[in-house]
Amino acid sequence: MAVPKRQLKRAVDRNALRRVAREAWRLAPWGDTVRPQVLMVKLRRADPDWKTAGRAALKKAWRAELDELFSRLRRRLAAQTATAGAVPAVKSRVNQTALAAPSCPDERRDA
DSSP: OOOTTTHHHHHHHHHHHHHHHHHHHHHHHOSSSSOOOOOOOOEEEOOGGGGGGGGGHHHHHHHHHHHHHHHHHHHHHHHHHHHHOOOOBBBBBOEEOOOEOOOOHHHHOOO
């Protein structure tokens, strides 16, 4: 799991995000759908208040965002399984908006 330094400057915050993401992934209720082995999550822009928010508030927000993304992924995989009638591929990429973190220079050009 990689969290870029340009997204979260402090190592403490990057490690906290990794722990929250691992916990959300492990505890997600996958049910009958196959759990993907590879997942790509893109970071989104943060609210201006994130720099002043406490770590507990950040962890709650990250967890809520991850839970929402994983539920979307489960629905997508269930729909693929239902339409294809087969087990989806082991590798799965999700190009969803995720996790609140400062924006990167590429996102500023698009806005």
